[in-house]
Amino acid sequence: MHADLTIAWAAIIVFAIAMYVVMDGFDLGIGILFSRFKVGTERDTAMNAIAPVWDGNETWLVLGGGGLMAAFPLAYAIILPALYAPIIAMLLGLVFRGIAFEFRWRDAGHRARWDAGFCLGSIVATFAQGITLGAVLQGIKITGRGYGGGYWDWLTPFTVLTGLSLVIGYALLGACWLIWKTSGPLQAEARRLAAPLTPGLLAAIAAVSVYTPFLNSKYYTTWFTWPGFCALALMPVAVVAIGVVLRRHLRRDRDSLPFALVLSLFGLSLLGLAISMWPDIIPSRLSIYDAAAPYRSQSFMLVGACVLVPLILAYTTWAYWVFRGKVAEEGYH
Amino acid sequence: MTGTITALNLARSQFAFTVSFHFIFPAFSIGLASYLAVLEALWLKTRDPVYDNLYRYWIKIFSLVFGMGVVSGIVMSYQFGTNWAVFSDKAGPIIGPLMAYEVLSAFFLEAGFLGVMLFGINKVGPRLHFFATCMVAFGTLLSATWILAANSWMHTPAGWMMNETGQFIPSGSWLAIILNPSFPYRFVHTVIAAYLTTSLCVGAVGAWHLLKDRTNRGARTMFSMAMWMAALVAPVQILAGDTQGLNTQEYQPAKVMAMEGHFDSYPSGAPLVLIGIPDEEQRRMRYSVEIPKLSSLILAHDINAPLAGLDTIARRDWPPVAIIFWSFRVMVGLGVAILGLGLFSLLARVRGKLYDWPLLHRLTVMMGPAGFIAVIAGWVTTEVGRQPFTIYHALRTAESVSPVASPAVTVSLAAFVVVYFSTFVSGGIYILKLMARPPSSNESVPDSLPTHAAGITPAAGIEAHRGH
Numbered sequence: 001m002h003a004d005l006t007i008a009w010a011a012i013i014v015f016a017i018a019m020y021v022v023m024d025g026f027d028l029g030i031g032i033l034f035s036r037f038k039v040g041t042e043r044d045t046a047m048n049a050i051a052p053v054w055d056g057n058e059t060w061l062v063l064g065g066g067g068l069m070a071a072f073p074l075a076y077a078i079i080l081p082a083l084y085a086p087i088i089a090m091l092l093g094l095v096f097r098g099i100a101f102e103f104r105w106r107d108a109g110h111r112a113r114w115d116a117g118f119c120l121g122s123i124v125a126t127f128a129q130g131i132t133l134g135a136v137l138q139g140i141k142i143t144g145r146g147y148g149g150g151y152w153d154w155l156t157p158f159t160v161l162t163g164l165s166l167v168i169g170y171a172l173l174g175a176c177w178l179i180w181k182t183s184g185p186l187q188a189e190a191r192r193l194a195a196p197l198t199p200g201l202l203a204a205i206a207a208v209s210v211y212t213p214f215l216n217s218k219y220y221t222t223w224f225t226w227p228g229f230c231a232l233a234l235m236p237v238a239v240v241a242i243g244v245v246l247r248r249h250l251r252r253d254r255d256s257l258p259f260a261l262v263l264s265l266f267g268l269s270l271l272g273l274a275i276s277m278w279p280d281i282i283p284s285r286l287s288i289y290d291a292a293a294p295y296r297s298q299s300f301m302l303v304g305a306c307v308l309v310p311l312i313l314a315y316t317t318w319a320y321w322v323f324r325g326k327v328a329e330e331g332y333h
Numbered sequence: 334m335t336g337t338i339t340a341l342n343l344a345r346s347q348f349a350f351t352v353s354f355h356f357i358f359p360a361f362s363i364g365l366a367s368y369l370a371v372l373e374a375l376w377l378k379t380r381d382p383v384y385d386n387l388y389r390y391w392i393k394i395f396s397l398v399f400g401m402g403v404v405s406g407i408v409m410s411y412q413f414g415t416n417w418a419v420f421s422d423k424a425g426p427i428i429g430p431l432m433a434y435e436v437l438s439a440f441f442l443e444a445g446f447l448g449v450m451l452f453g454i455n456k457v458g459p460r461l462h463f464f465a466t467c468m469v470a471f472g473t474l475l476s477a478t479w480i481l482a483a484n485s486w487m488h489t490p491a492g493w494m495m496n497e498t499g500q501f502i503p504s505g506s507w508l509a510i511i512l513n514p515s516f517p518y519r520f521v522h523t524v525i526a527a528y529l530t531t532s533l534c535v536g537a538v539g540a541w542h543l544l545k546d547r548t549n550r551g552a553r554t555m556f557s558m559a560m561w562m563a564a565l566v567a568p569v570q571i572l573a574g575d576t577q578g579l580n581t582q583e584y585q586p587a588k589v590m591a592m593e594g595h596f597d598s599y600p601s602g603a604p605l606v607l608i609g610i611p612d613e614e615q616r617r618m619r620y621s622v623e624i625p626k627l628s629s630l631i632l633a634h635d636i637n638a639p640l641a642g643l644d645t646i647a648r649r650d651w652p653p654v655a656i657i658f659w660s661f662r663v664m665v666g667l668g669v670a671i672l673g674l675g676l677f678s679l680l681a682r683v684r685g686k687l688y689d690w691p692l693l694h695r696l697t698v699m700m701g702p703a704g705f706i707a708v709i710a711g712w713v714t715t716e717v718g719r720q721p722f723t724i725y726h727a728l729r730t731a732e733s734v735s736p737v738a739s740p741a742v743t744v745s746l747a748a749f750v751v752v753y754f755s756t757f758v759s760g761g762i763y764i765l766k767l768m769a770r771p772p773s774s775n776e777s778v779p780d781s782l783p784t785h786a787a788g789i790t791p792a793a794g795i796e797a798h799r800g801h
Contacts, residue, residue, distance in 0.1 A: 051448075051452065058403065058404075058407060058444075059436065059440045059441050059444045061407060062406070062407055062410045062436050062440060063433070063436045063437070063440075063441075065410040065411050065414070066410050066429065066432045066433045066435070066436045067433055067436075069410075069413060069414065069421055069425050069428075069429040069432065069433075070425065070426075070429025070430045070432065070433040071429070071433075073421055073422050073423075073424075073425020073426055073429055073500070074422050074425075076413075076414045076418075076421050076422075076425060076429075077414060077418040077419065077421040077422035077425070077735075078418070078422075079414070080411060080413075080414025080415045080418060080421075080735075081414070081415060081418045081735040081736060081737050084415055084735075084737050084741055084745070085741065085745075087411055087414075087415055088415065088745045088748065088749075091407060091408045091411055092748055092749070092752045094404060094407055095404045095405065095407075095408065095752055095753070095756060096752060096756060098400055098401075098403065098404035099400070099401065099404060099756040099757070099759075099760055100756075101400070102396070102397055102400040102401075102760070103397075103759070103760065103763060106397075106763055106767075107759070107763055145419075145422055145498070146418060146419065146422075146735075146736050147418070147735075147736055148736075151737075151738075151740075151741050293425060293426040293429065293430075293502075294426050294496065294500070294502040294503070296426075296502065296503040296507075297426040297427070297429065297430050297502065297503060300430050300503070300507050301430045301433050301434070304433070304434050304437055304438070305433075305437060308437040308438055308441075309437070312437065312441040312445065315441075315442075315445045315446070316441070316445050318445075319445050319446070319448050319449055322448075322449055322453050322456045322457060323448065323452070323453070323456070
């Protein structure tokens with residue numbers, strides 16, 4: 001009974017992370033690409049494309065952190081000190097970016113500075129998120145019920161690779177969002193930017209996928225024995241197929257399709273990550289069952305999640321529906 | 334040993350810094366969201382343009398305050414793990430679900446409807462837009478409910494037991510945890526504080542513009558609304574504070590002893606120490622000015638009631654006396670000043686001089702930041718008063734800290750200070766600039782906004798809608 005609840009909570013946390021990537025990925029991506037857009041209309045329109053939704057998007061990150069603390073407190077207590085520096089860097093990046101977002105409109109005198117802050121904050125936050133992901137995947141030292149490693153354990157070639165991969169991935173998501181939500185020169189610029197980013201993301205996914213099985217013998221066995229091998233065989237085919245379709249559609253007029261395709265690439269990567277780690281929350285050291293909060297805590301929250309998450313999805317969808325369609329240069333009319 | 338103490342103090346400084354900065358924004362946005370809902374309701378009811386002009390005036394400020402609250406709040410949800418890992422592990426099964434409910438029920442509600450509130454007026458129509466405003470206001474209150482339930486539980490833990498790994502886990506009903514003994518008092522006192530803080534701020538902005546132009550309709554309306562709030566709610570707040578004090582007296586007597594500066598027990602009637610210098614080394618008050626027996630009257634409603642002092646508490650369980658003694662006096666002093674301002678405004682109203690008494694307006698401007706200072710001071714009193722525990726009498730602060738050594742905490746503390754000051758301070762300056770602009774009878778977007786972005790700004794949206 002408790003084991004089922006624990007699995008449900010692991011699924012909810014993964015769902016929150018997925019939602020976060022879906023929702024905040026593109027607005028961080030627009031931040032990453034921001035310096036490439038022309039000062040004036042292009043930049044303003046790019047901002048308008050995310051203005052009504054960004055703080056809702058970041059709420060999924062709060063749910064990821066809060067949910068982890070609530071459902072798997074031991075994992076939260078070990079992962080956060082282990083990733084002290086990247087987590088703080090991510091938070092500061094998000095602060096900078098959020099403030100710049102608000103103030104570039106209002107403090108026109110320093111707009112260039114706010115724009116630079118928006119871009120830099122987005123890059124730092126994304127890179128730190130990628131590092132966090134890589135560092136969890138490569139494993140964390142535990143002593144007793146706490147983190148047992150040093151400050152710099154999170155910094156390895158692998159984590160730098162995952163950090164860069166995420167920057168490329170979010171940038172591509174951002175470009176595809178602009179292809180969907182804008183028109184004219186900005187859309188053309190987004191198509192131009194998306195073209196090299198597509199093979200870039202495929203290469204990044206390939207590199208991380210090839211690296212991962214050699215991090216830990218457990219990953220190796222998962223992927224190179226039945227039934228993992230089956231997934232191993234299918235994954236590259238699916239990724240490459242999506243990549244090819246994506247590349248072709250970047251030039252055509254189905255404007256919403258590239259965004260959906262990039263999301264499916266993220267979905268596959270997340271699935272691969274879940275297959276690698278299952279059933280651990282800290283690879284080979286702490287399973288989701290060991291880290292689970294007691295039955296009463298998980299069941300209390302599950303009631304709330306079952307009622308509230310559908311409600312959240314409903315009014316979030318409504319909010320997006322209100323702002324549907326292309327963002328004109330003049331903003332929402 | 335010195336190393337761990339330094340790391341502990343640094344972790345505490347960092348947390349105190351980020352959470353104090355954060356607290357300012359919700360204290361303002363809770364009140365402002367409700368104020369905006371009232372303004373929009375009045376507009377819908379009376380169709381008097383002054384209300385929708387004021388709505389447009391204040392929503393610009395609200396969107397900035399809210400945005401700063403969001404980003405500084407994200408930091409908080411991770412600081413528990415980075416700085417207080419052991420606390421998170423041990424108390425996560427109880428604190429975690431309360432915060433998860435806050436995110437699920439309140440944060441999403443606020444964020445989901447905020448976009449429509451700010452940018453959606455000409456997309457959804459006035460009634461649905463009013464609904465969005467109400468949802469945002471309701472979300473801010475819901476958020477306060479959950480976070481104060483979690484915070485109160487740390488002060489007056491109830492409904493818990495300990496499992497074999499040393500975690501605090503629910504022993505039965507969650508209601509016992511949520512409705513822990515100090516929660517109702519803390520909730521009432523804190524929410525009223527947020528409303529008063531906002532009304533002082535709104536009042537100060539109104540007064541500032543009345544000093545320059547006493548015929549400005551928007552300034553008159555906001556000033557009058559704010560002064561009603563101050564006059565009517567300040568006495569309620571003093572009462573609420575008193576009952577919370579009695580609740581604290583029951584559950585956390587050491588905190589009240591520190592607030593009162595009572596190092597010694599008084600077998601028959603304790604004096605009220607008005608002012609003095611607490612000397613923790615010598616365990617006595619220096620240069621104190623006291624009113625005999627008054628403390629017993631306030632805390633026990635009997636001038637001869639015996640009151641215990643810090644001499645009945647083990648030294649290692651003392652909170653830092655001097656900080657609490659002073660922060661409490663700052664809060665109470667400002668509370669009394671706010672009450673005085675409210676009474677002054679009533680006098681001016683009775684004499685028909687509410688808009689024509691520059692002294693009242695100057696005082697109100699001076700009192701503009703008083704709410705923020707009082708909120709922070711009150712909050713320092715209660716949280717520092719919880720020391721040396723994170724969970725009162727159940728988990729010590731020194732046992733809650735993360736295994737992160739001081740250099741890492743030092744660097745990150747410095748980074749927080751630099752980034753917060755450069756971003757939030759420039760944000761605050763900009764808000765002051767917005768406030769310095771008088772509310773016009775045709776309130777629109779600030780000049781600095783590019784005209785082509787007009788469609789996405791709330792004010793222009795409302796304007797466009799009403800122009801139909």
